Structure formats: structure tokens, C-alpha cells
Amino acid sequence: MSYARFAGARIFGVSVLDGGKNVEIQWNNGTHSRYHSMWLRQSCHCPSCRQSSNLPSVNFHDVDVEAVIVHAGTEGDKVLTVTWSDDPNHTGVFPPPFLKRYSYSDRDREERKEEMNMVFNTSAKTFDVRDTPNPVNVAYSEQRLQLHMDQTPYESPPGIQFLHCLRFDKEVQGGDSFFVDVFHVAETLRTTHPEEFHSLVRIPATFDNTFYTRDAQFHMVYQRPHIALNHDGKIVGVTWHPGMIGPLMTKEEDVEDYYRAYKCMATMVNTFPYQYNCRLEEGDLITFNNRRILHGRHHYDAKSGHRHLQGCYVKIDEFKSQVQVYTNTVGDGKLATRVGNLDWQ
């Protein structure tokens, strides 16, 4: 079930390559995948290598990492079987949908990444497209609006955020909410300002939330670059909160590059043409991915009436897990879209 998307994978041919270092599978769709001897060892699905929970119980302390594959075959087209040079009494078994799901051939990796790609919404139906004739000025005037994600000084900032509008008097001037997809901003920055983009990937910013003047004292300082890329150069994380930025602590020669890049990103965040604006009404609940969508609020006059919102969070990993379960069990088995939680997939 967990490999629902790949249920149709069938093995057409198997060959042992590179003196037993690799097994190559020819699939029913004509493509090929190679699996390293140790990759297979760690992934073995035989009862002694898998606990009842279906998690691997292989202990690499007992494995010869140089061991080669002495035989590979199939049971029908259903299962790949493998034996290794250091463990002749052990027959490894592998379901084809599993092998296809985790195939690391260039082609399959590309296909999966395509499937998990974030889609950026540029439709004016759902998004208010703002005209920005003079972006730099708008950036300055909007500094106080502080588009941000919550809790950036955490190693793992909250994922799904809920904001519930309990009260918002009609008389209140301003106070509208607005949102920007910061992954879309970062991807645009990569295209328009590649040098600044790479400074934000390379130089660690400081995120700081330190209070000693409240009843609950806390001291949270965390360093990481604003943008994180995976091994393929895909953006897998963006951290942005101008109000929780701490003093930069980096090599002297990086300081200027950082501020130049930070200014560039801040300007883009504040002038990004795809922004969702809304004025919440009493009873409204708005939910969004805090790891991806920046939220802000226009200034309002607190003396003109009451505005009361209540928020809470749900962990993004648990949310993503549930999405994938539903997709696999009642949907089309498509891989869940990247959610920006620093997952290297």
C-alpha cells in the first residue's frame, strides 16, 4: 500500500554487474535501475531483516561492507532474490514496487522530484496581483508590516498554522492579513539575483528570541542560512523573520555579502507581486504552511475597536504523513508535494 503509485512495476530482466557490486533491473516500461550490494543489504525484506513493523533490523556491525552479490534472480516477476558473498544462507527478497519507489537511477529520481515539486500560484483568482511600479519605495514603506514565519529560532519551526478570528469589529481601521509564498520568492531571487541567492544559501543568519523580562524567561538563539538546498540544488527550506533576526555572527569577509543579499531578499518579499490579502471576519479560520507561507498584518488602530485572533499549530511531518496515507489509500498514489521542512527528498 505504501508504494501504491508503483504497484504496476514488474521486473523483466535481472543482471549482476561490476563483479557483484551492483544488480541491474530491467523494468516492464523499458527503463533500468541499478542497486548497490549494500543498498540491497540494508533494504532486505526477508522476515529476518524486517521487524513486524516493516522497519529494517539489519545491524551493519555484522555486515561485510565489501561483500558482493553472488546471485540475483526473480520469483516470477513478483520478487527479486539476492544472495551475498558474506552470508550464503541468507536470501534477500525485494518487492518490485519497493524497488521502483526508491530507484535512484537519474531518470527515476528526476521523475519523483518533478512529482514533488512545489507549484507556485500566479493566478489572480486566488491571489491578488499587486502592481508594483516602484518596488524599492514600497519595500521601505512596508518594513513595519513584517511578513514572517513563526518561531524561526526553533530547530524545527511549526508547520501548519491555524488562525481563528474570534473578534474583529467593523469599526477597526486596517488590520487586514496578507500572505506571500516565500519559496516562490526565493526561486525568483535565484533567477534574478543569483549571487545574492547563493549568499543566503551559504552564510548563516542568526534567529533570536530571548526574553528575561517576562514571567516565562527564554533564551533561544539559532543559526542557519535563510535558504537551504538539497544535493540537487532544489530549495528545501526557507527561514524568514525580520522581527526575530539576531546579530549576524559570521566571518568578517561575509558580512557585506550577507547584508547586500538580505536587503535584496527583503525587498523582494515586500514587493512580491503574488500576494494574498484578506480581512478576516469573526468566525473565519485561515490555515497555511508556516514553513512556506509568510504572513503579515497591516497596521490597525487598536483604539478604534477590538481585533482578537487565536492561533495554533500542527506538526508538518504528521500532516504530510497523513496526506501521503490518504493519497496512497484512496487517492492516485502521487507523492506528496515538498513542504519546505528541510527534507532532502
Ligand SMILES: [Zn+2]
Ligand atoms: Zn534478509
